[in-house]
Amino acid sequence: MSDKPLFILICSQEHEKIQMAAMMASVAAVSETPVHVFVSMGAIYAFQKGLADDARYQGGAFSDVLKDKKAPDAMLLFEQGKELGDMTLHACSMALDVLGWQEDDLVDNLFDGSMGLTKYLSDAEQGQLVTL
Amino acid sequence: MAERKLIDARGAFCPGPLMELIATLKLVEIGDEIEVLSTDKGTAMDVPEWVAKVGHEMVGTEDKGDHWSVVVRKAK
Numbered sequence: 001m002s003d004k005p006l007f008i009l010i011c012s013q014e015h016e017k018i019q020m021a022a023m024m025a026s027v028a029a030v031s032e033t034p035v036h037v038f039v040s041m042g043a044i045y046a047f048q049k050g051l052a053d054d055a056r057y058q059g060g061a062f063s064d065v066l067k068d069k070k071a072p073d074a075m076l077l078f079e080q081g082k083e084l085g086d087m088t089l090h091a092c093s094m095a096l097d098v099l100g101w102q103e104d105d106l107v108d109n110l111f112d113g114s115m116g117l118t119k120y121l122s123d124a125e126q127g128q129l130v131t132l
Numbered sequence: 133m134a135e136r137k138l139i140d141a142r143g144a145f146c147p148g149p150l151m152e153l154i155a156t157l158k159l160v161e162i163g164d165e166i167e168v169l170s171t172d173k174g175t176a177m178d179v180p181e182w183v184a185k186v187g188h189e190m191v192g193t194e195d196k197g198d199h200w201s202v203v204v205r206k207a208k
Contacts, residue, residue: 027147027178030154031185071145080151084158 029085040092
């Protein structure tokens with residue numbers, strides 16, 4: 001794994017994509033790779049505070065498997081990655097604006113604030129960018 | 133005196149066993165060992181890879197038939 005920062009941009013609310021983002025982010029963060037996650041578009045719905053687990057992600061066959069087998073929840077993996085490694089999460093300021101949401105509408109203790117895409121892409125020039 | 137802690141992560145899926153190992157490593161002393169029991173096949177490969185990356189020590193990996201035993205020593 002490279003020591004260059006890993007930038008993970010999540011646009012989709014699909015369970016398997018958010019799960020993959022959470023796995024990549026948490027494992028890289030605890031492996032001494034700085035990770036910067038940016039949540040935009042429909043993905044922001046999955047990070048809404050107070051949702052029931054079965055309403056958090058968009059489904060599909062693999063989502064059913066993840067739930068049936070009780071795979072670690074993506075929100076928990078992000079939380080562990082932040083706690084045990086070097087990880088930041090930012091919400092897309094445009095996504096919050098169009099929904100009329102504030103940072104308080106997002107899952108507690110996960111986000112480091114909101115940010116614009118231009119700033120995020122500028123920062124991402126220092127490392128690897130993965131989009132899900 | 134070095135101690136050995138046991139994490140029974142059987143039934144947990146990737147990256148659960150690794151994350152449990154890392155959380156426990158933060159709590160123990162240098163020289164202590166942690167044994168992770170896991171039914172997740174990836175753990176037996178992922179943990180040695182992680183240990184080599186961050187500078188701890190692998191004590192051993194053993195196939196117990198229906199699960200894996202992976203032992204790590206805290207080195208820093």
